[in-house]
Amino acid sequence: MHLVYPAVLAALLFCTGLYGVLARRNAILVLMSVELMLNAVNLNLVAFDVWLSRAAVETLHSGQALTLFTIAIAAAEIGIGLAIVLAVHRNRGTADIDKLRDTAEGHDPDTSDDDARTAQQAAESGRTGKAEATA
Amino acid sequence: MTLAATATATATLAATHTHGFLSPTGVEIAFLLVGLVTFGAALVTVTTKQLVHAALWLVVALGGIAVEYLLLTAEFIAWVQVLIYVGSVVVLLLFGLMLTKAPIGRSPDADSGNRWAALTVAVAAAAALVWVVVDAFRATWTDLDGPASGSTAVTGASLFQNWVLPFEALSVLLLAALVGAIVLSRKSKAESSSPPVNSRPATGSSPSVPDSRNHTIGRKGAVEGNGPSSPDNPAEKEGAR
Numbered sequence: 001m002h003l004v005y006p007a008v009l010a011a012l013l014f015c016t017g018l019y020g021v022l023a024r025r026n027a028i029l030v031l032m033s034v035e036l037m038l039n040a041v042n043l044n045l046v047a048f049d050v051w052l053s054r055a056a057v058e059t060l061h062s063g064q065a066l067t068l069f070t071i072a073i074a075a076a077e078i079g080i081g082l083a084i085v086l087a088v089h090r091n092r093g094t095a096d097i098d099k100l101r102d103t104a105e106g107h108d109p110d111t112s113d114d115d116a117r118t119a120q121q122a123a124e125s126g127r128t129g130k131a132e133a134t135a
Numbered sequence: 136m137t138l139a140a141t142a143t144a145t146a147t148l149a150a151t152h153t154h155g156f157l158s159p160t161g162v163e164i165a166f167l168l169v170g171l172v173t174f175g176a177a178l179v180t181v182t183t184k185q186l187v188h189a190a191l192w193l194v195v196a197l198g199g200i201a202v203e204y205l206l207l208t209a210e211f212i213a214w215v216q217v218l219i220y221v222g223s224v225v226v227l228l229l230f231g232l233m234l235t236k237a238p239i240g241r242s243p244d245a246d247s248g249n250r251w252a253a254l255t256v257a258v259a260a261a262a263a264l265v266w267v268v269v270d271a272f273r274a275t276w277t278d279l280d281g282p283a284s285g286s287t288a289v290t291g292a293s294l295f296q297n298w299v300l301p302f303e304a305l306s307v308l309l310l311a312a313l314v315g316a317i318v319l320s321r322k323s324k325a326e327s328s329s330p331p332v333n334s335r336p337a338t339g340s341s342p343s344v345p346d347s348r349n350h351t352i353g354r355k356g357a358v359e360g361n362g363p364s365s366p367d368n369p370a371e372k373e374g375a376r
Contacts, residue, residue, distance in 0.1 A: 001162050003275040006207065007268040009170040013177055013196075015261035020181030022253030023246050028231045029186065032193050035224060036177055039200050042216075046209045046285070051277045053284045061293035064285055065301075067212050068294065071219055072305050076312035078224050082231040083319035090322075095235045098247055 006047035014040035027085045027095045031078060038074045042067045162279060166206050173199030184245045186237045190228050197221050209285030 013036055020033025049063020089095045159167070176195035183189050197220040204213035283289070294302060 001160065001166065001207075001277050001279055003272045003277050004269055005163060005166050005170065006203065007272055008265055009174065009203070011264035011268055012174050012261060013200075015257045015264065016174070016177040016181055018260055019253050019257035022256060023250040024181065025244060025247040026186060026237070028228060028235065028237070029181075029189055029245065031231075032189060032228060033181055035193065035220070036180065036196065039197060039220070042212075043200055043203060046204055046207055046212060047277075050207050050209065050279070050284050051275065054278050054281075055275075059293070060297050061284075061290065064209060064212055064290050065294055065298045067209075068215065068290075069301060069305055071212075071215060072309060075219055075224060076309055078227055079316040080312055080319070082227055083316040085231060086234055086320050089235045095237075096244075 003047060003051050006043055010040045010044040010047070013037075013043070025096050025098055027088070027097055028082070030097065031081050031085070034081075035074065035078065038070060042070055045070070162206055166203060169199050169202045169206070173203070182246075184241045184243065185239075186232055186242060186245065187229070187239065190225055190232060193228070194221055194225050197225070204285075207285070208279055208283040210283060211285055211287045211290040 017033045017036035017040060020036065021030055024030050024033060045063040045067045049061060049067075052063065053059075053061065085095055088100065092100070094100075173196050176192045176199060180189050180192040180196060183192065197216065201213045201216040201221070204210075204216060
């Protein structure tokens with residue numbers, strides 16, 4: 001098999017995940033896109049490990065071992081990420097990344113004046129946004 | 136072509152003349168078809184407006200990648216992929232969608248406003264990566280015949296001969312991630328003792344409470360949450376007046 005096929009497929013999958021990370025608004029959809037990017041890297045690792053174990057004398061099988069490590073780290077990452085998203089959803093009532101602007105600079109001029117009011121406004125806007133989404 | 140010539144060994148260069156792009160082998164055709172299905176499922180995953188459908192299309196994409204691993208003779212990683220990704224990660228994502236009360240039907244705000252900038256960046260990155268990869272590995276040939284390079288015996292032997300220390304460190308990392316996820320997602324008892332319904336009239340009546348968000352965050356919020364519960368009766372009196 002030509003090495004180009006898995007390499008091109010991995011590049012395309014990585015860029016698909018890149019588009020998802022940049023364009024999605026829900027935090028869980030962003031996590032799905034991160035999973036796509038990790039899988040693209042895994043496919044590259046496996047393909048180059050198969051090539052190197054045949055073409056060169058490579059006995060470490062580093063590509064497949066690193067793929068297993070990447071899969072385990074991705075599982076840990078999705079667990080921690082979902083826990084963080086659930087904590088944010090419990091505190092703010094929304095999982096939208098665009099609504100989490102507390103540390104943003106220059107967008108809300110009254111953030112420094114009245115913190116409680118802006119937090120309440122953010123909660124209310126999150127609630128209305130969810131109502132629009134369910135409607 | 137000079138990149139390819141320097142990157143490939145002489146043995147693979149000799150084999151290049153017998154393997155052309157215009158006469159693909161059966162494995163290559165199967166890889167191409169499964170790769171098209173995988174790429175299409177990934178595209179639907181990142182573009183669909185129904186959140187649950189995105190998770191289900193992700194199953195198709197990850198299963199397609201598992202089939203690609205099988206075609207590359209990496210059996211063990213293929214079954215690990217099926218077990219961990221299709222079996223547990225997608226189930227975790229579906230639970231996350233359920234617990235964050237994601238809408239079931241079409242949600243019009245699934246994509247943010249910068250999707251055209253994201254599309255530009257993704258297409259530019261895809262063009263650059265595909266051009267570089269094709270230019271570098273256009274003549275590289277992988278011989279898939281012979282014993283499988285990724286069977287369970289070979290992978291296990293190399294993992295426990297050469298990679299023992301990273302393996303054990305990874306188990307410690309998984310344990311830490313498990314404990315961290317439990318601590319993050321556990322609802323603390325002090326928080327449930329002060330329901331956030333109390334805080335809304337309390338912030339309106341007593342300006343000493345600085346921030347309404349602090350009530351739901353943690354122990355500090357619980358301590359401050361007990362504060363407005365003691366002047367609760369004056370607040371009710373004010374409401375009665």
